[in-house]
Amino acid sequence: MFHESLLRFRVSKEEYVNSYMDGVYRRVVEDEKGDLVLLEAQEEGEGRNSIRLRMTTEGRMTKSAQNAGLEAIKHILAFDLDLGPFYRMAKDDVNLAPIVNKFRGLKPIRYLSVFEALVTAITAQQVNLTFAGSIRGRMVKRWGRKLRVDGKTHYAFPRPERLARARVSTFRTMQFSERKAEYVIGVARAALEGRLDESELRILPIDEAVARLTEIRGVGRWTAEQMLFRxxxxxxxxxxxxxxxxxxxxxxxxxxxxxxxxxxxRQADKWHPWASLATTYLFAAWRAGIKPTGETN
Structure with missing residues (x-):
């Protein structure tokens, strides 16, 4: 289900940070020393039940870069997520069970950080996904660090400190609205101020985590909830x-x-505590054109 998980990265050819082409997922991550690493992951083996990962740096591959790459891909592809409890719940749901059986093994793709998730969500507010990918790509090319591999340039997501210093007028040249530019800069500053503490956001009750995030301009309840999941x-x-x-x-x-x-x-309450997993499978069914249980036309 690697392919189905990564389809959303094919929406815009100008996405730059996350790329999924010809069965290979690519993105650049940064290690603790600031070195960039290109990750290239693809399915292999009988039944495509394993992942092959290639990592490339500008110079010698260090232990720090290798560890950063491994931790990043494990997080992005949700290696730590045990689907067993969700499947046991879903088998008793007449609407969900056939969809889960169809897409067994599907896992949600995660953003690398809260900061990246919030900025990505803000760029997508009130516009279509293709346009969001385009303006986000311009932002990444302007402020993201780059790594050249095999003659091709790959970009890392911009650091908070770079976006925090950016000017609204520069964003406007990239077709960001003035308000959206202010929101992105505000999120970057919130990250630098320690207001996006991931260790706390992982353990806070959902309502408290949402309340904390919605204190940031441009972050509403929907954006906060999506970020906690994504x-x-x-x-x-x-x-x-x-x-x-x-x-x-x-x-x-x-x-x-x-x-x-x-x-x-109310429906999601029946799926607790796997509500977002349930909707992940429903979206997969929708993208595949699968009809609901009992629908014949």
Whole structure:
């Protein structure tokens, strides 16, 4: 299910940080010494049940760079996530069970950090995903560090300190709205101030974690909930305010076009504490054009 997990990185050819082409996932990460490492991961073996990882640096591969690369790919591909408890819950759900069986092994792809997840979410607010990828790509090329491998340039996601010093006017030349530029700069400054402490956000009750994040300008409840799942792997969270989530819940659980947030959250209560995993599988079914249970037309 490596392929299905990574399809979202094929939306924009200008994404730059995360690339998925010809079955190979690529991204650049930075080790504790500031050295850049290009990760290239792809499925291999009978049944495609293993991952081959290639790591490349500008000079000699150091232990620090190797460790950074391994930890990054384990986090991004959710190697630590045990799907067993979720599958045991899902087998008793008449709507979810056939979808889970179809996509068995599917795991959510994570962002490398809370900071990256928030900036990515902000760039996607009120625009389509292709345009979001384009403006984010311009930001990455302007402020991200680069690594050349085999004649091709790869970019790391910009550091908070670089975006915190950026000017709104520079963002505006990249087609960012003034407000969106201010939000990105604000998130970068929040990161530098220690307000995105991942160790705390991993253990705080969901409501408290959301409240802390929504103190930052540009971060609403939906963005905060998505980040807790997408960056920290908190599968119990449920971004019920997301229109896409409401639509897939409506289609596969109620046979309708749309349900409201309250109805979606009531449904998610039945999946606790794996609500975001459930919606991950529903989205996979939607992308594959799979019909809900009982639908024949």
């Amino acid at each position: 960056a920290l792997g908190r599968v119990e969270v449920f971004p019920g305010g997301d229109l896409g989530v409401q639509k897939v819940v409506a289609r596969y659980c109620f046979g309708e076009e749309r349900v409201d947030e309250e109805t979606a959250r």
